[in-house]
Amino acid sequence: MPMHLIQKHLCGNDKYPLRLKNCRIPMCASCQYGKQSKRSVRKKKSRPIATENAPPGMEVSVDQLESSVGGRSIKGYGKSKNLITVCTLFVDNTTQFMFAHPQFSTSAAETLEAKSKFEHCALMHGREIKNYHADNGSFAAAEFTDDIKNKKQGIRYCAPGTHNQNGIAERHIRTISDISRSMLIHAATKWPDKITPSLWPFAIMLAVDVWNHTPRGENGAPIDLFSKFRRSDISYF
Template identity: 35%
Template structure:
């Protein structure tokens, strides 16, 4: 990204499940962090859902082609597919997903009148929302629904960048102190 996030991240790693369209994002300070994120994510998904990841498709970037990652894929029985350099169409699913998340995130930042340093929060919120939107590619179900076998609740959803109030616990305030302080809504806690 052009600017570091508030947390110091410079890169967005986006993993897309081709069957459901479900996305998982990781904000990284260095590209070298990709390897641990990928390994952890694959192991967690396989354990949580009891299914094996069959293949991983990526561009030929150095951080996706380490010997350690190749060995991990081999140990896990995962086929590694590397796309043709500079031919983004050969990795269409991921490239389209990245474009969608950046477009949604940019729109959210603009609408909220927030600085670019909030790009990570905007991207993660865009991923969260997109996973809960119906898609014609999967019979108008949501990616969340395909993965978790239940419709997602959207009752808790709010507009990115809207005003929020953070309650100050009773134990931490005096009689005449305000009960809450103003804040800005920057996204959701993703539990997976």
């Protein structure tokens, strides 16, 4: 999310004066480049329906972002031959809290590892995941479904060829992709010798962190709504 939009959300939260909330938003060249896309021929816009009345963790939408550009491993120092090509994104339907997990492939084993790490993160916030909503693919693999059954969870799948049924995850993947791309473009203008497209996994993780900690109106940030213990930390904004 661009910094000027973050500031707009933070106005009135003891971080910025309330009078700045309705100030003129400056043009950001990096954001304009990062969010470019082919214009849709459809004029009617629709929004995925979030389960606002359900408790956090009741249903989580999950999907995978695949990149043709190999990304550097989060854990390595840039010398690893294995490149990140996938990022699994979990979205809590009630609070819009997100969790991203970079992967080397879409294999069932790595996807199951992503699920385990997300559920561990949820438990750290005092939440237990009850149901998932996903496409087929690796989410329908035996390893994944066995883990669902063992933990007495539920899962709903999209019908073949109807990815729009997983609209919440699809929408958030688009949002995080736009934000992270804008971040990389902006960083490249400041440090062109070091910032390369292979850093996209780091940009994804940063974009998700900023999203989770950015207040949205009076209800607070997604992490405020999702977590029973932790509150958003905006000191580094």
